[in-house]
Amino acid sequence: MSHTQDTTNGPVAASDAATSPAPVDAAEAEQRRKAVRSRTGKARFAGFLEAYALLVLLGVIALFFCFWSETSSTFPTVANMRILLASQAVIGVISLGALLPLLCQEFDLSVGNIAGLSAIMVAASVSSNGSVLVAVALALAIGLVVGGANALIVTRLHVNGVITTLGMSTILAGIILQRTGGLAPASDIPQAMTNFGTGLVAGVPVIFVTLLVIAAITYFVLNHTSLGRQIYAVGSNMEAAKLVGLRTDGLRAATFVVGALLCALGGLLYVSRAGGASPNVGVTFLLPAFAAAFLSAASVRPGRFNVWGTIIAVYFLAVLNNGLSLAGVEPYVNDYVNGGALIAGVALASVLYRRRTT
Amino acid sequence: MNEQTATEPTRAEQARKVALAVQDVSKTYGATRALDGVSLEVTTGAIHGLMGGNGSGKSTLIKMLAGVVTPDEGKLALKGDWIDARSHTPARAKASGLHFVHQQNSTFPDLTVAENLALGRGFESTAVRSINWSAQKARARQVLDRFEIDVAADTHLVRLSPAAQMMVAIARALQDQDDTDERGVLVLDEPTASLPKHEVDVLLTALRRYAADGQTIIYVSHRLEEVTAITDEVTVLRNGNVASRLIGTEISHDTLVAGITGSTSGTHAGGSRRANDAIASRVHLSHAAGFRETALTLSRRTASGLEGESLLLRAGEIVGIAGLLGSGRSRLLKQIFGAVPRDDFEVTVRSGTVPSSDMRTAMKRGVAFVPENRLREAALPELSIAENLSITSLSEHSRAGWIRPSRERKAANRLIQEFGVRAPSTIAPLTALSGGNQQKVILARWLQRRPDVLLLDEPTQGVDIGARNEIHELVRAAASAGTAVLVVSSDFGELAALAQRAVVISGGEIVDSVGGPLTEDILNDIVYAQEKAL
Numbered sequence: 001m002s003h004t005q006d007t008t009n010g011p012v013a014a015s016d017a018a019t020s021p022a023p024v025d026a027a028e029a030e031q032r033r034k035a036v037r038s039r040t041g042k043a044r045f046a047g048f049l050e051a052y053a054l055l056v057l058l059g060v061i062a063l064f065f066c067f068w069s070e071t072s073s074t075f076p077t078v079a080n081m082r083i084l085l086a087s088q089a090v091i092g093v094i095s096l097g098a099l100l101p102l103l104c105q106e107f108d109l110s111v112g113n114i115a116g117l118s119a120i121m122v123a124a125s126v127s128s129n130g131s132v133l134v135a136v137a138l139a140l141a142i143g144l145v146v147g148g149a150n151a152l153i154v155t156r157l158h159v160n161g162v163i164t165t166l167g168m169s170t171i172l173a174g175i176i177l178q179r180t181g182g183l184a185p186a187s188d189i190p191q192a193m194t195n196f197g198t199g200l201v202a203g204v205p206v207i208f209v210t211l212l213v214i215a216a217i218t219y220f221v222l223n224h225t226s227l228g229r230q231i232y233a234v235g236s237n238m239e240a241a242k243l244v245g246l247r248t249d250g251l252r253a254a255t256f257v258v259g260a261l262l263c264a265l266g267g268l269l270y271v272s273r274a275g276g277a278s279p280n281v282g283v284t285f286l287l288p289a290f291a292a293a294f295l296s297a298a299s300v301r302p303g304r305f306n307v308w309g310t311i312i313a314v315y316f317l318a319v320l321n322n323g324l325s326l327a328g329v330e331p332y333v334n335d336y337v338n339g340g341a342l343i344a345g346v347a348l349a350s351v352l353y354r355r356r357t358t
Numbered sequence: 359m360n361e362q363t364a365t366e367p368t369r370a371e372q373a374r375k376v377a378l379a380v381q382d383v384s385k386t387y388g389a390t391r392a393l394d395g396v397s398l399e400v401t402t403g404a405i406h407g408l409m410g411g412n413g414s415g416k417s418t419l420i421k422m423l424a425g426v427v428t429p430d431e432g433k434l435a436l437k438g439d440w441i442d443a444r445s446h447t448p449a450r451a452k453a454s455g456l457h458f459v460h461q462q463n464s465t466f467p468d469l470t471v472a473e474n475l476a477l478g479r480g481f482e483s484t485a486v487r488s489i490n491w492s493a494q495k496a497r498a499r500q501v502l503d504r505f506e507i508d509v510a511a512d513t514h515l516v517r518l519s520p521a522a523q524m525m526v527a528i529a530r531a532l533q534d535q536d537d538t539d540e541r542g543v544l545v546l547d548e549p550t551a552s553l554p555k556h557e558v559d560v561l562l563t564a565l566r567r568y569a570a571d572g573q574t575i576i577y578v579s580h581r582l583e584e585v586t587a588i589t590d591e592v593t594v595l596r597n598g599n600v601a602s603r604l605i606g607t608e609i610s611h612d613t614l615v616a617g618i619t620g621s622t623s624g625t626h627a628g629g630s631r632r633a634n635d636a637i638a639s640r641v642h643l644s645h646a647a648g649f650r651e652t653a654l655t656l657s658r659r660t661a662s663g664l665e666g667e668s669l670l671l672r673a674g675e676i677v678g679i680a681g682l683l684g685s686g687r688s689r690l691l692k693q694i695f696g697a698v699p700r701d702d703f704e705v706t707v708r709s710g711t712v713p714s715s716d717m718r719t720a721m722k723r724g725v726a727f728v729p730e731n732r733l734r735e736a737a738l739p740e741l742s743i744a745e746n747l748s749i750t751s752l753s754e755h756s757r758a759g760w761i762r763p764s765r766e767r768k769a770a771n772r773l774i775q776e777f778g779v780r781a782p783s784t785i786a787p788l789t790a791l792s793g794g795n796q797q798k799v800i801l802a803r804w805l806q807r808r809p810d811v812l813l814l815d816e817p818t819q820g821v822d823i824g825a826r827n828e829i830h831e832l833v834r835a836a837a838s839a840g841t842a843v844l845v846v847s848s849d850f851g852e853l854a855a856l857a858q859r860a861v862v863i864s865g866g867e868i869v870d871s872v873g874g875p876l877t878e879d880i881l882n883d884i885v886y887a888q889e890k891a892l
Binding site: 224225226227229230232233236237239240241242243244245246247303304 | 695697717718720721727729734735736737738739740741745748749750752753756759760761763803
C-alpha cells in the first residue's frame with residue numbers, strides 16, 4: 001500500500017518529495033510535528049497535574065490537618081493513620097464493587113446493602129458455628145446470588161439498572177430488617193477473624209493491604225486483559241461494541257456479578273474489623289462508595305473511571321471527613337462533604353470526558 | 359396553464375398566482391457547488407414535484423427553504439414579496455406559512471393523536487391553566503374531520519398505520535391554516551420513503567384531496583411513479599442546476615428520468631432507452647468475474663429448499679449495492695453480518711455458512727462490517743486509537759487473556775502508517791482525529807483481520823474529498839489483496855468509482871444487476887427503471 005506512505009517517517013517523506021503524491025503534505029506534516037513537540041512539554045505537565053490533582057489535594061489536606069491547631073495533636077498520629085487506613089479499606093472494596101458496573105455505564109445502587117446483608121449473615125454464621133470458612137463461603141454465595149439476580153434482570157428482562165438495583169437494595173434492606181429486627185445481633189466473632197481485621201503487617205493494617213491486593217488484581221484485569229478491554233469498550237459505546245462481536249450482555253452481567261462479590265467481601269471485611277455487624281451499616285456504605293467511584297474519573301486517567309483513581313478518592317474523602325471530625329465539627333458536615341463530593345465528582349468527570357473527546 | 363414556465367417572476371405572476379418562488383439561488387460547500395443559480399416557481403394550489411438524484415442539490419434547496427441553510431446568493435418570494443434569500447430564517451419560514459413534514463416522523467408514537475396535534479400548537483387549557491382534555495379532544499376531532507383522517511383522537515399514534523401517522527403529521531403542520539388566502543405551502547420531504555406500497559395510495563389520495571381544496575404542496579420524492587401520479591408541475595435538479603421543468607402532461611416516467619440522469623437526447627424516450635441498453639448489457643455474474651474463487655453467496659430460501667444464488671461475490675471483487683432511500687440496502691448488509699436477523703436467505707462464505715444473527719461466527723468466518731453511522735455504531739470515542747484498532751483482534755494481541763502492550767502498540771503503529779491515518783500518537787483518543795482519519799481507523803480495524811468479505815456501508819459519509827479518495831484507495835488495495843467487497847452508497851458516483859459491477863435493491867430484494875464499467879448515469883437509469891417496474 002504505497003499510497004499511504006505518509007507523515008510519520010519524516011526524512012523519507014521529505015527527501016522523497018518527487019514521488020510522494022503531494023509535497024505540501026510532507027511540509028505540513030513537518031510543521032505539525034514541530035507543533036506537537038513544542039506542545040508536549042507543557043502538555044505533559046498539564047496532563048500530570050490533571051491526572052494527579054486529587055492525590056496532590058489529598059496531600060495538601062493531610063498537611064493542613066497536621067498543622068491546624070484544632071487537629072495537630074490528633075490527626076498526625078500513628079494510631080489515627082492506622083484507623084484511617086483500616087476503616088476505609090471496607091469502603092474501598094465496596095467502591096470497587098460499584099466501579100465495575102459503572103464501567104459499563106450501569107449503576108448498582110445495591111452495593112451498600114449487599115455488603116450490609118453479607119455482614120449480618122456472616123456475623124450470625126460465625127457466631128453460631130465459629131467456622132470462618134463457612135462465613136467466607138456464605139459471603140461469596142450472597143454476592144453471587146444477588147449480583148446474578150441483578151445481572152439477569154438487567155440483561156434478560158431489560159429493566160433499567162438503576163430501577164433494578166434500587167428495588168434489589170430495598171428488598172435486601174427488608175431481609176436485613178427481618179433477620180435482625182432492627183437491632184445489632186449479639187455476636188461472638190472468632191479471634192482468627194478479628195485478628196485479621198485489626199492486625200498489622202509491618203506496621204500497616206492487614207485489612208488495608210488486603211484492599212491494595214484486591215485493587216491491584218482488579219486493575220490488572222481491567223487494564224491488562226482482553227476481558228477488561230472489552231468492558232471498557234462496552235462502556236464507551238455499547239452499539240459499536242456489539243458490532244465488533246463483543247458479548248455485551250455477558251460483559252455487563254459479569255460486572256454486576258463480580259461487583260456484588262466484591263461488595264459481599266467488603267461485608268466480610270467489615271465484620272472482621274468491627275467485630276460484629278449492625279443492621280443499618282449498608283446504608284452508610286452506599287454514598288461514599290459511589291462518590292469515590294465517580295471521583296475516580298477525575299484522577300489518574302482523567303475522563304475514565306479507573307481503579308487507582310477510586311482508591312485515591314476513597315482516601316481523599318476519608319482524610320477530609322476524619323480531619324473534620326477530629327476538629328469537632330458536627331457530624332452532619334460529613335454528609336455535606338460526601339454529597340458534595342459525589343456531585344463534584346460527576347461534574348468533573350463529565351467536563352474531563354468532554355475535554356478528552358471533543 | 360399550458361405555457362412553458364418562465365424564469366422571470368414578473369412574467370409568471372401575470373399568468374398565474376405563484377405561492378413560492380426562488381430565483382438564482384446558489385450555495386457552495388467547499389469545492390462542491392450544491393446549488394448553482396437555481397430558480398423555481400410553485401403555483402398556488404398545485405402539487406409541485408421536486409426531483410433529482412443524489413447530490414443534485416435537492417436537499418440543500420429544501421434546507422434553504424426551511425431557513426436552515428443560508429445560500430451564498432439568491433432571492434426568495436413568499437406570498438409575493440421578494441427578499442434576499444440570505445436573510446431567510448427558520449422563524450421567517452414559519453411566519454410566512456411554509457410547513458415542513460419530513461420523512462423521519464417528527465411525531466410522538468407513545469402519545470395520542472390529540473396530544474400530538476396539540477404539541478404542534480399548544481394545549482387547550484382551563485381557567486386554572488391545566489390542560490382541558492375534553493376541549494383538547496374536541497379540537498383534535500375537528501382537525502381530524504377537516505383533514506378527513508379516520509382515526510379516534512385518543513388513539514396512541516403508534517397504533518396507527520404508517521400512512522395515517524404521516525397524515526396526522528401533515529394535519530399537525532397545517533391545522534392552524536384557515537380556509538382563506540392565507541394558506542401557506544406544505545413541503546413533504548420523501549413522505550413515502552418508509553411506507554409500504556398499499557399505504558402510499560392512501561396518502562396520495564389524501565394529498566390530492568388537500569390540493570383540490572387549494573393547498574399548495576411541494577412534493578420531494580425519488581419515486582417516479584408517485585410523482586407522475588400526483589404532481590401538476592415538476593422541477594428536476596441535476597448537479598445543482600435545474601435540469602428540466604415539466605407541466606401537466608409533460609410529466610412522464612421518461613421525461614423525469616431524462617431530467618434526473620441528464621440523458622442528452624432530449625427526446626422523451628431517451629431515458630428509458632438508455633436504461634434498457636444498460637439492462638441488456640448486463641453481464642452474467644459468474645462470467646464477469648472470471649475464474650477467482652467464490653467469496654460470498656446469498657441464496658434465497660423457499661418452501662422447496664434453496665433457490666439459486668441471488669448474489670455471488672468473488673474474491674477480489676468490489677460490488678456495489680445501488681438502491682434508493684428505504685430500499686433496504688443498509689439492512690441487507692446488517693443481515694449478512696448478522697446484526698439484524700434474516701430468515702429468507704442463506705449466506706455462504708468460503709469457510710462455511712454464516713448463521714442468522716450471529717456476528718461472532720460471521721467474524722470467525724471472515725466477514726467484516728463497517729457500519730453506516732460511525733459515531734453511533736463504530737467509534738469507541740474515548741478509547742485510544744490503539745484500543746480502537748485492536749478491539750477486533752484482541753486474541754492476536756494477548757496470551758491467555760493478557761494483553762501484550764508492546765504487540766498492541768506495534769500493530770497500531772504499523773496500521774496507522776499502512777492506512778495513512780494522520781494521528782498525533784496511537785494513545786490519543788479516537789475523537790482527537792478528523793472524521794476521515796477516524797474512518798480509516800475503523801477500516802483498518804477490520805482489514806487487519808484480512809477478511810474474505812468486507813461489507814461497507816456508506817464508507818465515506820461525512821468525510822472530506824481528500825480522505826474519501828484515500829479510503830477508496832484502501833478499499834481497492836484490500837480487494838486486490840483478495841477481499842471481496844460489498845459496498846452500499848447513496849452516492850452513485852462513489853459506487854461507480856469503486857465498484858466493478860452493482861446489484862440493484864428495492865423493497866429489500868435484489869431485483870437487478872448491472873455489469874461494468876459503471877457510471878453514475880447508468881446506475882441512476884437502472885435504479886429509476888426499477889422504480890417503474892414495481
